[in-house]
Amino acid sequence: MTTETAPRIALPGGEMLAWSDLPEQRLVEGGPLGALLARVVPAGARVLLAGPHDPALLDRLAHAEVTCLLRSHPDGVALADRGARVVVGGPTGLPVGGRWDVVVAAAGPDAVESVEGPRLGWDGVLARLADAVAPGGTLLLQVGNPLGVHRLVATTPWYADRADSAWSVGGVLDTGRPANPEQARARLTAAGLRAGACFAAYPDPSAPSVLVAADELDRRPTSGLFDAVLHGACAGGFTGTTVLQDPARLAVDALYAGLGSALAPGWLLLAHRPDPQRSTLADADALPVVLVQSGSAGVGVVEVVDGPDGWRWQATGGSARPAPAPFATREAARRDADALDGPVPEGRLLRTLLLDACLRRDLDTLRHLLRGYADWLADRADADGRLAGSAALAGTDNVVVADGGARPATADAAPAFAVLDPSWRASTPLDLDVALARSLWRFAAALLTGGYAHPWTSTLDVAGLTVVLGGLAGRDLSRATVAEAVEAEAAITAALRGLDADGRVRLADELRGVTPTDPPAGPRSYQQLREAWVRQREEMTRLAALLKWTEDLLTSRERALRRADATINLLSGSLSYRVGRLAITPARLAKRGARAAKRRATAALSQRRPPEEQQ
Structure with a gap:
């Protein structure tokens, strides 16, 4: 396609004609970045999207005047078809003196520079972008972390990247790029901007599905909300990929060690150009604490905002929810956006507390937490012993425990439990034992397949x-109840994932076949695969020992039978055996004749009786 067919494209020089930068991973409506831009960009503002971005961001910025700065000509043609003004040629192609209210470089300065034009370097591109920010305007800049979770779990080291896009490989050795938010803030200050809020981006810095305020992430390392958000983002973001170790486990461990923001794959920084005549366009105090991409239709991005009464849920950016299906085809579970309008309960995640107690072999704490959890579910059941709504899906990964589950002074008092995300709801009520068994089965599967140490036998x-x-x-669960819970888990998971009938059948078969020797679902971690291999080797060793014991037992029994048979054969050939056999034979024949005579007599008597007596 030529520029005549796309007149909204400006080619000042330096464009790359056979290259594409548009991200392969696309998030619904631009994901958390789109929701953040909807807050930062006011109506009628002039916005510069510098570098490759998800085309869905243009839909979220329909209320603003958008200009896209790209280095790829094919990408420019694609975005021009969506009604945006496009400049293709790198940062030197920006018009001299051009100013924008908001400049967005969410792919980083490296993705703005073109190899067909003059090379400015990281600081040079930042200076050009900072110069494009109007007085009182905002710059949103993404900075990659050379020691982020995504690099720590990568199977290929960062210094060995030979992909086409890796013209230069940046790492901690490259002092031309900032390696942490403090260095990035110093560069922004040197460029004449005032650094503001900072968000930790998980699990991919170029397409984050979770943005968390870095200050809050460091301030609350034991937050159940952060635990669930980081675990979910990394577990889903690396699904199907091969990694060195479990990124979800690493992210949660970093959170509890106070390194949740330090090991984030990237950071998203906001900076402002001071203007004494007007206020800045974005107020850090008004920005959300957490922005999470939801995979459910009608919910969009889920936000957590900080209010006078603490953190509160808020769902934004969702499209119209589909009408509920008829009763015959109704899904087992659904996501209700209307439920995301309330306080976020504080406390630690129940799953983490149970894992910690298992690792410490603390049966008293396990009994205390599980009994309190079961009683808490029972209190929410109806008169028929069934759970409905969010309580039916309140698993250990969606329940927080106040005060970390510490034992109260009163022995009879139970810990305070609360549902973290109340938007997950069951369409039909579940039996109390089935709902409890489903939650415990999920935890047991994660415990065994994850290779965690626990106080029970390995068999x-x-x-x-x-x-x-x-x-x-304190509940007597049978294996039949557990089997029913697995079927409920398959139906609920299939509904939340949006699987078709064939996908549901395959999922149900997979869940029924989960064994302790299987690796956990999600990323293919070398560490966990090795642990699964160790468990399989131990199981094979146990089975081999059992087989050898069985063979030894059969061999000893066979030898005993041979000795008995030899003894019988020896005795059967002796004189006493023959004399005894001659003496017993007439008695045996007489007994057999007496039985035959008795049968004939009984038959004769029955024939002489009248028909009425025979009946």
Whole structure:
């Protein structure tokens, strides 16, 4: 396509004609970045999107005047078809003296520079972008972390990247790029801007599905909300990829170590150009604490805002929710955006507390937490013992415990539990034991397949461990109840993932076949795959020992039978055996004749009786 067919494209020089930078991973409506821009960009503002961005961001910025700065000509043609003004040629192609109210470089300065034009370097591109910010305007800049979670779990080291896009590989050795937010803020200050809010981006800095305020992430390392958000983002963001270790586990461990923002894959910084005549366009105090991409239709991005009464849920950017399906085809679970309008409960995640107690072999704490959890679910059941709404799906990964589950002064008092995200709801009520067994089965599967140490025998399968956990919770769960819970888990997971009928059948088969020797679902971690191999080797060793014991037992029994047979054969050839056999034979024949005579007599008597007596 030529520029005549796309007149909104400006080619000042330096364009790359056979290159594409548009991200492969696309998020619904631009994801958390789109929701953040909707807050930062006021109506009628002039916006410069510098570098490749998700085309869905143009839809979120329909209320503003958008200019796209790209280095790829094919990408420029694609965005021009969406009605945006496009400049293709790198940062030197910007018009001299051009100013914008908001400049967005969410892919970083490196993605703005073209190899067909003069090379400015990281600081040179930043200076050009900072110069394009109007007085009182805002710059939104993405900075990659050379020691982020995504690099720590990568199978290929950062210094060995030979992809086409890796013209220069940046790392901690490259002092031309900032390696942490403090260095980035110093560069922004040197460029004449005032640094503001900073968000940690997970799990991919170029397409984050979660943005968390870095200050809050460091201030609350034991927050159940941050625990669930980071675990979910990294577990879903690396699904199907091969990694060195579990990124979700690493992210949560970093959170509890106070390194949640330090090990983030990237950071998103906001900076302002001071203007004494007007206020800045973005107020850091008004920005959300957390922005999470939701995969459910009708919910969009879920935000957590800080209000006078603490953190509160807020769902924004969702499209119109589809009408509920008829009863015959209704899904087992759904996401209700209207429920995301209330306070975020504080406390630690129940799953983390249970894992910690298992690792410490603390049965008292496990019994205390599980019994309190089971009683808390029972209090929310109806008169028929069934759970509905969010309580039916309140698993260990969506329940927080106040005060970290510490034992109260009163022995009979139970810890305070609360549903973290109340928008996950069951369409039909679940039996209390089935709902509890489903939650415990999920935890047992994660515990065994994840290779966590625990205080129980290694010969327990997932269903058996679920029954044991139910006993600690004070409930008598049978394997039949656990099997019913697995079927409910398959139906609920299929509904939340939007699977078709074939996908549901495959998912149900996978869940029924989960064994302790399987690796956990999600990323293919070398570490966890090795642990699964170790468990399989131990199981094979146990089975080989059992097989050898069985073979030894059969061999000893066979030898005993041979000795008995030899003894019988020896005795059968002796004189006493023959004399005894001659003496017993007439008695045996007489007994057989007496039985035959008795049968003939009984038959004769029955024939002489009248028909009425025979009946």
